[in-house]
Amino acid sequence: MKKTLTFILCCLFLTAGMVDMQAQTKKNEAEVTFEVNMSCHNCKKKIENSLPHEKGVVDMKVSLEKKEVWLKFRTDKTTKESLQKAIEKLGYTATEKANDEPAKQKT
């Protein structure tokens, strides 16, 4: 019983640690922050439901408070422009924000 628990805990921590390491930006990855005219939780939900499944997107944070969508993507698979279009396709406006103010905070 104790052994099983310890084993499961160790596995979880290891997996978490490994995935966290992967979270660091790789060579062919880039980041972009868009200002998006979201106004409610449902808009956030809609973006969170759709954008992760766009080709090349590897990470995303959405801040309703700051009206920002931060994306990390693979430059060999997509471009900022196609990501902007993907947001616009959902019915929002998306304007790229300057690099110095990424929205990568907890949402």
Add this chain to the structure above:
Amino acid sequence: MKKIILLLIGFLSFCTLPAQHVQGIVWGVAPSGEKTPLAYAAVHWHDTHTAVMTDDNGRFTIPLPATWPAMLMASFVGYNSDMRSVTNDTAFVELLLYEGAELDEVQVTGRQAGIYNSRLTQLKTEVINAAGLQKMACCNIGESFENSASISVGYSDAVSGARQIRLLGLSGIYAQMLEENRSDMRGLATTFGLGFTPGPWLESIQVAKGIGSVLQGYENITGQINLEYRKPTTPEPLFLNLYLDRFARTELNAVSSLQLSGKLFTTLLAHGSIDPMKTDNNNDGFMDEPSKKQINLANRWLYVADNGAMLRFGVKGLYEKRNGGQLDFDASRPRDTTQYGTGIENTHINAYIKLGIPLVDTITNIAFIADYTWHDLRSFFGLKTFDGTEHTANLNVLFQSKAGRQHDYMLGGGIRWDRYRQGLQDVWFPASGQGAQREYIRLDRDETVGGLFGEYTFSYHDRLWIVAGLRADYHSLFQWLITPRATLKYNITGSLILRASGGRGFRTANVVTDHIGMLATGRQISIDEPLGIEDAWTYGGSIAWYFPLFQDDRASLGFDFFRTQFTNQIIVDQEDDLARVHIYNLDGQSFSNTWQIDFNVAPLERFSLMATFRYTNAQTTYRNNRRRERPLNDRFKAVLNLQYATRMNIWTFDFTTQLNGQSRLPDFAATNGNPYSPVYPLFFAQVTRKFRSIDIYIGCENLFNYTQRDPILLASDPYNTGFNSSVIWGPLMERRIYAGLRFTLFN
């Protein structure tokens, strides 16, 4: 000349502005009632992307909407949102945002926790949010508490499949079920009620521990479990959930939220399930769980009028049928002693209407709430038959306002009418071999209760809240019932919260349905005296501390203690006399003390850990002054929940383990002189994969296949007085592997 032209243009554009724009102001309302213009608040037309921000003076100008009338919404962090219906002749819109909507930890950190202790509520409240409801199969609310130590879930007996919860060490009948703050699933619906609300219909569940507000009546004793449904204003025209498990239980849930106009919103909810398989894994000849089928439909409406008045109404209807007992039981044959079967049919209809009207300055509100419930229960357990019908009608009026800076008050009155028609055909076979004995017990009851109530809230600088409430009800059977209640919440610092509450509660027992498990025995049911109203005091408190740990800036540690002390309780005693179940009023002490400690942390991004431990000491005085630990009540429960999600929650892994403490076994069930059931662990795991609009999940309950062996005493002879299937302390079902999918269509 230029200046004049410019001025003229400016003047003209100012004049024409109202034709193309709507103007207004957003006020922030402090807890003291003070109104100040709120700068930088977001204002937008509901269900559109047209949004603007208020200026330094709280004023805004927003382009006209596409259609009239339209809903204008304002929101700002730390304030409650406001929504107004606007028509094309509205000159100026005022929106009021009330301060105090601190963000709860889930919204702030985006942590994965599906269950958390709210910082905001007056009472210690566990919130199971949408993520929590998706952590496990959660087919219905009875199955959504596996992550919670506050609530223990078990079965009332081994044949009916009725799920029971325990809160604060006492049966779930002492906790009040609320549907969006309106009393629900009481009376005859209590027994199987946990299975009557499908989990996928819900947005969240709040479990408030301890005595609550006087507003919802005197019936809550150990706490309130409030169910929040998916909202009609959510632009999700279709949500579907399909579930299947290894026992062939199949479920389909569908929810559709439609915005019919800027003012009228509706949600349609549907559920159909079938649990057809007859399994008998312990080879006692009895099905481990009854086969069942359920159909459940609801329709809820919201209408928002121009003046801010809100009308909510809805209707719900349910039919459920379950059959259990011996595997070879044939329901088409006349019931006799050659076979033992159970059949339970529930039909339930509920309709409600709620009207809230803002008066004068919108700080004052008046509300009317009315509802009607019809519940019909037909059942048999072997040769015993129980049938019951309930009609309940409720009407409440509520007036809410502020007096000065720190004082809120609420006054109201209500009337409730209950009509119960219940009959128990008891059949038993005495050990003396006299053959079948029969008795018909009528349990008809009409109750009319009229009451007045008031509640006063003193709030001091967003740090201290004291709520004092009192209600006086006149009960047609038990005369005056006086219910005093008080709660206190003190934010000692921004990260240390102290809460305390205490008060009284009452409850009229429906003795057969409250203890349905006693029908699944071979004994005579004996109601020894006229039964009084159950009367109890609950008091307790909690302390919660929030602190940074690892990368988590809101890890939390909480401790709480509650005590419920009965003045009168209905005792169902199976231990005094082995041939009868005796039912009588409490004569002596009966109490339950519960201690609990909770710890929550998200040590890594997207990884969360929740650990909680609860200890209970519940004792009751039985006849002949025997004070005993309440039987079949787990002494402790420890829960550890781990959740990890990959980036963007594409994959989510959930793991829960419980350690369930020993329960005292009734004397007649104690084996080898051991009066306690064993301590046992349970494991649950689930993996969810998100695709665009679709989530697919696969999971397992009772991973290591732990079950209570031989849950039915004397299963070989169901018409013997020693036959008893109500001694349940552990899981009846083996490992359950399940899979499901959720589909959401966004508007």
